[in-house]
Amino acid sequence: MLIRPAPTIRPSEITDEQLYLRRREFMRIAGAAALAAAASPLLSAACEASPADAAQTPLPDVKPKVVTTDEKLNSFEDITSYNNFYEFGTGKNDPQRYAGRMKTTPWTVKVDGLCAKPADYAVEDLIRPHQLEERIYRLRCVEAWSMVIPWVGIPLASVIDRAQPQGKAAFVEFTTLQRPSEMPGQREPILDWPYVEGLRLDEARHPLTILAVGLYGRTLMNQNGAPIRLVVPWKYGFKSIKSIVRIRFVERQPRTAWSMSNPSEYGFYSNVNPEVDHPRWSQAREKRLPSLFATTRTQMFNGYGDQVASLYAGMDLRKNY
Numbered sequence: 458m459l460i461r462p463a464p465t466i467r468p469s470e471i472t473d474e475q476l477y478l479r480r481r482e483f484m485r486i487a488g489a490a491a492l493a494a495a496a497s498p499l500l501s502a503a504c505e506a507s508p509a510d511a512a513q514t515p516l517p518d519v520k521p522k523v524v525t526t527d528e529k530l531n532s533f534e535d536i537t538s539y540n541n542f543y544e545f546g547t548g549k550n551d552p553q554r555y556a557g558r559m560k561t562t563p564w565t566v567k568v569d570g571l572c573a574k575p576a577d578y579a580v581e582d583l584i585r586p587h588q589l590e591e592r593i594y595r596l597r598c599v600e601a602w603s604m605v606i607p608w609v610g611i612p613l614a615s616v617i618d619r620a621q622p623q624g625k626a627a628f629v630e631f632t633t634l635q636r637p638s639e640m641p642g643q644r645e646p647i648l649d650w651p652y653v654e655g656l657r658l659d660e661a662r663h664p665l666t667i668l669a670v671g672l673y674g675r676t677l678m679n680q681n682g683a684p685i686r687l688v689v690p691w692k693y694g695f696k697s698i699k700s701i702v703r704i705r706f707v708e709r710q711p712r713t714a715w716s717m718s719n720p721s722e723y724g725f726y727s728n729v730n731p732e733v734d735h736p737r738w739s740q741a742r743e744k745r746l747p748s749l750f751a752t753t754r755t756q757m758f759n760g761y762g763d764q765v766a767s768l769y770a771g772m773d774l775r776k777n778y
C-alpha cells in the first residue's frame with residue numbers, strides 16, 4: 458500500500474481525476490469509517506466533478522485498496538470513449554455512441570455447470586454479500602494500447618466459493634448478453650455471437666481476478682461492460698469479457714470468441730507477453746493512451762508476474778499463447 462502526503466494544489470487547478478486521487482489518498486490515510494464521514498465535503502466534490510458520468514450511481518462502501526500501481530490514471534473521458542465492445546461495432550467510438558441502447562435492468566447472471574449451488578442471480582444479489590473494492594489496474598489491449606483504470610468490483614473467487622464447484626470443474630466459461638435488437642454489431646458476422654471467454658479455475662480464483670461493477674467510484678457505463686464484467690489484469694484485454702449473463706463451471710477448456718475467429722492469432726491463455734509477438738505486429742511496446750506513440754515498454758504478465766507467474770510454472774508460453 459502506498460501512502461504519500463496529499464499534494465498541495467490550488468482548487469482552481471484540480472482536475473476531476475486529481476480530486477479523485479486526493480479522495481483516495483485521504484481515505485487510505487484516514488482508514489476508519491468515522492473519519493471518512495468527516496471527508497464528506499471532499500467526497501461530494503469528487504462526485505460532482507465529472508459531469509460526463511452524472512448518470513452513473515455512486516457505489517457505497519467501497520474499500521479503498523490500491524493493489525498494483527501508482528501510475529497516472531486515465532481520465533473518465535478516455536476510459537469511456539475509446540473502447541472495444543464489438544457488439545456495438547468495431548470503431549473505438551462505436552460503444553460510446555451505441556451502447557446506451559442496451560437495457561441493463563433487470564439483469565440476471567446464471568451461475569451453473571459443475572457446482573453444488575447453481576443459481577440465477579439478479580446482479581445486485583450476486584454482488585451484495587461481498588465487499589466492493591477499488592482496484593487500480595493497467596488494461597493492456599492485444600492491439601498494443603493501454604490504460605490505467607480505477608475499477609470497483611469484487612474478487613471472482615468470492616462468487617466461485619459461493620457456487621461450490623465440483624472437483625471435476627477445471628475451467629470457467631463466461632458469456633456476454635446476446636440481444637441483437639439492442640446490439641447492432643451482433644447483426645453482423647464480426648464474431649461468432651455471443652462473445653464467450655474462459656479461464657482455468659485457478660486463474661479465475663486468483664486474487665487479482667475481479668468482477669467489476671464500476672469505475673471511478675460509480676457504476677459502469679454500458680460501453681465498459683455494464684452492469685458486470687470480468688477484469689483479468691495480466692491478460693490481454695479481450696479476456697476481460699463485458700456484460701456477463703452466464704458463469705459456467707466446466708471440465709474441459711472452453712472455446713473462446715477470439716480463438717474461434719482466429720486460432721493462430723489468439724490462444725486460450727492470452728497472457729500479456731512482450732517476447733511473443735502477435736503474427737501481425739510486435740507486442741514489445743504499447744501506446745499508453747492518450748499518447749499516440751508506442752513508447753511504453755510492455756511488461757511480462759502486464760507487470761503482474763510476481764503474483765501470477767507461478768500459475769504457469771513449467772508451461773511453454775510460446776506454445777500456450
Ligand SMILES: Nc1nc2c(c(=O)[nH]1)N[C@H]1C(S)=C(S)[C@@H](COP(=O)(O)O)O[C@H]1N2
Binds near residue numbers: 598599633681695697
Ligand atoms: N463482450 C465483449 N467483451 C469485450 C470485448 C468485446 O468486443 N465484447 N472487447 C474486449 C477487448 S478487445 C478489450 S481491450 C476490453 C476493453 O475494455 P474497455 O473498453 O472497458 O477498456 O474489453 C474486452 N471485452
Ligand SMILES: [Mo]
Binds near residue numbers: 598
Ligand atoms: Mo483488446
